[in-house]
Amino acid sequence: MAVLLNGLRLVSSGNLSLHGIKSLQYKSTRILCQLPCKSSYQGRPFSNKNMTVELDNNTGVAVIQMKKPPVNSLSLEFLTEFAINMEKLEMDRECRGVVLTSSNPKIFSAGLDINEMYGKTPEHSGEFWRAVQEMWLKLYGSNMVTIAAINGSSPAGGCLMALACDYRIMADNPKYAIGLNETKLGIVAPFWFKDSMINVIGRRATEHSLQLGLMYSASNALKIGLVDQLVAQDKIMTHALSVMSEWLAIPDHARQITKSMMRKPTLDRLLTNRESDIQNFVNFISKDSIQKSLQLYLEMLKQRKS
Numbered sequence: 001m002a003v004l005l006n007g008l009r010l011v012s013s014g015n016l017s018l019h020g021i022k023s024l025q026y027k028s029t030r031i032l033c034q035l036p037c038k039s040s041y042q043g044r045p046f047s048n049k050n051m052t053v054e055l056d057n058n059t060g061v062a063v064i065q066m067k068k069p070p071v072n073s074l075s076l077e078f079l080t081e082f083a084i085n086m087e088k089l090e091m092d093r094e095c096r097g098v099v100l101t102s103s104n105p106k107i108f109s110a111g112l113d114i115n116e117m118y119g120k121t122p123e124h125s126g127e128f129w130r131a132v133q134e135m136w137l138k139l140y141g142s143n144m145v146t147i148a149a150i151n152g153s154s155p156a157g158g159c160l161m162a163l164a165c166d167y168r169i170m171a172d173n174p175k176y177a178i179g180l181n182e183t184k185l186g187i188v189a190p191f192w193f194k195d196s197m198i199n200v201i202g203r204r205a206t207e208h209s210l211q212l213g214l215m216y217s218a219s220n221a222l223k224i225g226l227v228d229q230l231v232a233q234d235k236i237m238t239h240a241l242s243v244m245s246e247w248l249a250i251p252d253h254a255r256q257i258t259k260s261m262m263r264k265p266t267l268d269r270l271l272t273n274r275e276s277d278i279q280n281f282v283n284f285i286s287k288d289s290i291q292k293s294l295q296l297y298l299e300m301l302k303q304r305k306s
């Protein structure tokens, strides 16, 4: 955790949620630019199999652009790479904010890679689920300002990623849909997916949404508060960076402590039940009836195409 105070940067060893706000050490550094100063942009890209990460040293803002063809499905490899990148940015004293977006102009993310849940060993399923948890813990528990620039459809795990951010901006296109549609696949959104949604849209709307596995058009997502703003597709990144500059104008320490106060109980719930959540997932996904549902769903996805 990093806090700016009178020109000194207070740095702790990890995410706000994982390590709380105690044991701060003093490190002297320059104060990072509070607002984007585009004139002296210096991009610094790294790691690029499933995503590119570009940190602007002048603004302290990184853009993570997911680029896993065809639909940014969240495979074990993708999730591992994502967690490593988040960790790197979290540790980077110059990074204060992250915009998450997609290189696919129509799909933000298709959610968890269904192939990782179908026909796999319990060991693989457990490893996969731990990686899903890690992605969420890193994003939901980040000290940085996180903004989702949702430039396409975003079902299930894709919606979860957006829900884990601080702010959601969606492209204003009636063809794009977002939601936690797990029940439509015959599976159940785990408690921390549900908690993430409750924290954004409230209990009643979440119950309705989860039971029916609803996918919302961009305009309906805005109506229920699932996204914060709709913006024309070609303006989404400019707008996300402008919203980011507003968030970064708030002193880091005050914003981070507030964020921690709001999110810690939700994070702690998964942290204290992490192993049982993995076991529940493995038991659930290994059932013949669930495997059958996933098989049918995968076939349906392939048939839809032809």
Ligand SMILES: CCCCCCCC/C=C\C/C=C/C(=O)SCCNC(=O)CCNC(=O)[C@H](O)C(C)(C)COP(=O)(O)OP(=O)(O)OC[C@H]1O[C@@H](n2cnc3c(N)ncnc32)[C@H](O)[C@@H]1OP(=O)(O)O
Residues within 6 Å of the ligand: 070, 071, 073, 106, 107, 109, 110, 111, 112, 113, 114, 115, 153, 155, 156, 157, 158, 181, 182, 185, 187, 188, 189, 190, 280, 281, 284, 285, 298, 301, 302, 304, 305
């Ligand atoms: C008692 C409690 C116990 C608790 C247990 C917990 C269990 C909970 C477990 C898991 C939670 C699950 C979370 C998830 O995220 S599941 C994934 C949900 N995702 C979806 O339903 C999206 C499905 N996809 C689509 O709707 C569309 O593909 C699209 C809108 C994303 C894109 O449409 P389009 O551009 O038309 O592309 P195609 O449909 O043609 O797809 C291209 C290609 O990609 C494949 N594909 C799509 N989505 C996925 C996916 N999620 N995983 C893997 N593969 C995917 C699709 O099959 C096509 O493949 P191809 O034919 O081989 O080209």
